[in-house]
Amino acid sequence: MQPLAQPPHRFDSAAAVLGSDQLRLDAAPVDYALVAVYFVFVLGIGLMARARVSSSIDFFLSGRSLPAWVTGLAFISANLGAVEIMGMSANGAEYGMPTMHYFWIGAVPAMLFLGVVMMPFYYGSKVRSVPEFMRRRFGTGAHLVNALSFAVAQVLIAGVNLYLLGSIVNVLLGWPLWVSVIVAALIVLSYITLGGLSAAIYNEVLQFFVIVAALLPLTLVGLHRIGGVSGLKDQVTARPDGAEQWHSWPGHELSGFSNNFLSVTGIVLGLGFVLSFGYWTTNFVEVQRALATHSISAARRTPIIGAYPKMFIPFIVVIPGMVAALLIPQIAELKNTGHGDATYNQSLLYLMKEVLPNGLLGVGLAGLLAAFMAGMAANISAFNTVFSYDLWQQYVIKDKPDGYYLTVGRLATVGATAIAIGTAFIAGSFSNMMDYLQTLFSFFNAPLFATFILGMFWKRMTPTAGWVGLVFGTLSAVVVFILNKAEVFHLSGQGSSFVAAGVAFVVDMVLSIAVSMWTAPKPDAELVGLVYSETPKDQLSDPDAATLPWYQRPVLLAGIALVIVIALNIFVG
Amino acid sequence: MLFDIRTIVGSLLGCYGLILVVTALVHDTAADRVRTGGWNINLWAGIGMLVAAAAFLLWVVLRPVRQLTEAEPEPADTEPPAGPSEP
Numbered sequence: 001m002q003p004l005a006q007p008p009h010r011f012d013s014a015a016a017v018l019g020s021d022q023l024r025l026d027a028a029p030v031d032y033a034l035v036a037v038y039f040v041f042v043l044g045i046g047l048m049a050r051a052r053v054s055s056s057i058d059f060f061l062s063g064r065s066l067p068a069w070v071t072g073l074a075f076i077s078a079n080l081g082a083v084e085i086m087g088m089s090a091n092g093a094e095y096g097m098p099t100m101h102y103f104w105i106g107a108v109p110a111m112l113f114l115g116v117v118m119m120p121f122y123y124g125s126k127v128r129s130v131p132e133f134m135r136r137r138f139g140t141g142a143h144l145v146n147a148l149s150f151a152v153a154q155v156l157i158a159g160v161n162l163y164l165l166g167s168i169v170n171v172l173l174g175w176p177l178w179v180s181v182i183v184a185a186l187i188v189l190s191y192i193t194l195g196g197l198s199a200a201i202y203n204e205v206l207q208f209f210v211i212v213a214a215l216l217p218l219t220l221v222g223l224h225r226i227g228g229v230s231g232l233k234d235q236v237t238a239r240p241d242g243a244e245q246w247h248s249w250p251g252h253e254l255s256g257f258s259n260n261f262l263s264v265t266g267i268v269l270g271l272g273f274v275l276s277f278g279y280w281t282t283n284f285v286e287v288q289r290a291l292a293t294h295s296i297s298a299a300r301r302t303p304i305i306g307a308y309p310k311m312f313i314p315f316i317v318v319i320p321g322m323v324a325a326l327l328i329p330q331i332a333e334l335k336n337t338g339h340g341d342a343t344y345n346q347s348l349l350y351l352m353k354e355v356l357p358n359g360l361l362g363v364g365l366a367g368l369l370a371a372f373m374a375g376m377a378a379n380i381s382a383f384n385t386v387f388s389y390d391l392w393q394q395y396v397i398k399d400k401p402d403g404y405y406l407t408v409g410r411l412a413t414v415g416a417t418a419i420a421i422g423t424a425f426i427a428g429s430f431s432n433m434m435d436y437l438q439t440l441f442s443f444f445n446a447p448l449f450a451t452f453i454l455g456m457f458w459k460r461m462t463p464t465a466g467w468v469g470l471v472f473g474t475l476s477a478v479v480v481f482i483l484n485k486a487e488v489f490h491l492s493g494q495g496s497s498f499v500a501a502g503v504a505f506v507v508d509m510v511l512s513i514a515v516s517m518w519t520a521p522k523p524d525a526e527l528v529g530l531v532y533s534e535t536p537k538d539q540l541s542d543p544d545a546a547t548l549p550w551y552q553r554p555v556l557l558a559g560i561a562l563v564i565v566i567a568l569n570i571f572v573g
Numbered sequence: 574m575l576f577d578i579r580t581i582v583g584s585l586l587g588c589y590g591l592i593l594v595v596t597a598l599v600h601d602t603a604a605d606r607v608r609t610g611g612w613n614i615n616l617w618a619g620i621g622m623l624v625a626a627a628a629f630l631l632w633v634v635l636r637p638v639r640q641l642t643e644a645e646p647e648p649a650d651t652e653p654p655a656g657p658s659e660p
Contacts, residue, residue: 041581206581
């Protein structure tokens with residue numbers, strides 16, 4: 001998974017270094033049994049999925065056959081990795097309720113936009129990946145930039161995930177790092193090479209329920225221990241900055257802007273628009289799940305159905321973090337004095353150790369491992385598709401029979417896993433470098449969104465503008481990032497990522513428009529299915545779209561989701 | 574039927590529910606009660622998972638996946654009545 005907005009407390013190696021003795025869990029045989037049962041199911045899914053793989057489309061896109069609720073859950077699960085769960089509970093522990101913005105502002109609107117506006121182009125044009133859409137719209141320049149940066153980022157992120165998994169298992173259970181890294185990599189490798197995307201998606205759905213089964217009791221017991229919701233409210237608001245922590249708006253501490261207006265604008269435009277739209281609408285890890293469905297309307301429903309659980313996940317991720325900040329002495333000390341033995345990233349682990357008895361502890365462990373592996377599996381299954389279709393088939397060996405690319409996909413999975421293992425070991429020695437790399441990858445997203453949205457609605461945009469905008473948009477974000485690091489100007493909190501993404505977005509837009517004026521556009525005939533004005537309306541919807549029952553209509557479902565998320569902001573936030 | 578994700582999720586939650594309920598009945602110590610603030614959380618979480626498992630399996634029985642035809646595979650009709658089954 002890719003960190004949405006470089007959270008202030010992304011889960012990193014520091015968690016493993018400190019407090020390793022304090023966090024050792026007293027796992028009993030029953031806990032190991034529960035973890036083992038989960039692994040049996042994971043591998044079983046891989047074996048059963050294998051029987052269904054007979055073509056490359058089966059392997060890479062699940063034969064375009066899955067129902068929307070399955071892909072919808074996989075859509076959010078692919079993002080709900082352990083990095084996200086631990087990072088967001090850490091933010092909950094430090095900032096309190098403003099963390100909800102990462103879900104309500106930073107995810108749901110973009111997911112609804114993807115479903116309502118962009119998905120008809122992705123699915124309707126029958127592309128097999130997001131970079132392939134790039135190639136058909138802008139030609140090979142933008143395609144190469146996009147496909148290569150995506151492929152490299154996925155493998156490295158998978159490696160970082162793997163390293164974090166290994167270090168967490170090391171802290172919690174005392175296993176050597178290399179054992180858990182290799183075992184986890186082999187498990188992911190076996191089910192993806194066997195079953196392809198179907199195995200990845202089914203495991204993501206399973207993971208979703210295991211995570212809920214682990215976090216829901218944790219949240220309830222944690223709340224019970226500090227006197228329920230009213231106890232939480234009393235203790236949070238009793239702090240000096242209590243009002244700030246109990247209400248999600250205006251979120252000064254999160255955005256780093258002390259002015260109310262700037263803070264709200266920063267969160268809405270920075271987090272809610274450039275960062276989240278860039279991530280959710282162009283990241284192939286996410287979009288691939290929707291392409292695995294059977295029709296345009298099911299593809300559109302995928303992110304929209306995913307938005308419903310996405311709204312409620314923070315209640316079982318952020319609240320435990322807030323509880324940990326009150327209940328766990330080490331975290332409370334950190335929060336009150338600003339330093340201590342623990343880090344915020346350990347909040348969730350400490351809370352698990354504190355309140356879960358043997359039994360549920362095993363479910364919690366299984367949930368964490370599930371989250372790490374599913375995050376990695378999502379990266380690898382998106383990587384092998386882009387590698388096989390967009391790089392190998394496009395630039396290296398064309399025009400082979402389908403079975404050849406299926407084999408390439410399986411081999412790519414093996415190669416990606418090997419590189420991920422290597423990355424995991426390198427990450428152990430150079431953890432700071434890995435943090436910077438992850439930040440760097442998050443810069444690819446904002447200009448991508450600018451290029452896509454302009455390209456989908458403005459037929460005049462030229463192939464040259466496609467790659468120029470991408471390259472210079474990304475570079476401008478990097479420059480802003482370096483200037484901030486070098487203290488040329490200073491923005492704390494999330495301010496710097498908001499500004500970096502915003503600059504990248506604007507630079508991409510301006511350059512794309514300027515370059516388009518001076519270069520030759522593609523002929524209109526080549527833009528059918530890719531650009532709004534050139535595409536017949538019936539190509540953007542299913543033949544039976546008008547006869548769907550209300551609960552299968554994407555736009556209506558998106559409207560309901562929007563109303564609920566606004567209500568959550570008003571009544572809970 | 575076997576490779577229906579609803580069956581898989583239902584079975585896993587069923588196994589977990591069963592293990593947790595048994596654990597709660599044979600191993601309910603005072604130390605654990607201190608952790609949970611007096612609740613027998615293994616028991617309640619176990620029962621919750623068993624209920625969820627039953628719901629999934631019932632869903633499979635009530636709305637089985639339509640048989641795929643050999644020539645033109647039809648999409649499996651397993652849409653839920655709007656929204657997620659469990660947030």
